[in-house]
Amino acid sequence: DAGVIQSPRHEVTEMGQEVTLRCKPISGHDYLFWYRQTMMRGLELLIYFNNNVPIDDSGMPEDRFSAKMPNASFSTLKIQPSEPRDSAVYFCASSPSGGRDTDTQYFGPGTRLTVL
């Protein structure tokens, strides 16, 4: 089975531009998580969804960040306008709602974002 798919893998943009990151979770997984990883702050949860509904968005840095999950197989994380301090690796992860690995989070390969 395919794992979590993220696109693009790398994004370089200029300050002020809009950035859209995309994620396709593992089929059948009901939970989807967006993380940001930096050397200084480690892995930070931005937001997570259950059955396409946002459950906890307390980690979203500010209004410049928004996330949507229009259906069970697709989610986006948008930054508008982008700033240099947004440079990081952004991960998407998904998790099943039941079964023995119910709390396991399956991560995608990440999107490395550089804002100049």
Next chain:
Amino acid sequence: TQLLEQSPQFLSIQEGENLTVYCNSSSVFSSLQWYRQEPGEGPVLLVTVVTGGEVKKLKRLTFQFGDARKDSSLHITAAQPGDTGLYLCAGKGAGNNRKLIWGLGTSLAVNP
């Protein structure tokens, strides 16, 4: 705010050596997970410990959950270059909240 502190932050050893990394908190967790992350990839789950005092083994890796469920350790015996990576611990609180509290990780380099 729940925090997980990992130590050491960096570790560089020779192939064949043993090592232990630690994950500590003042908070109680219902479960604790260990992930390994290789460069350019996302973290991958190694193990989940649930019961206080629980010990789990995965080949040369031994994981222990503290009796009070506030801390955990990962011991690697006879480390190999393939063990190189970032080791992350993540704790889950009680209830249905799926949010994990993550440590900053231990970056391990095993030199041949």
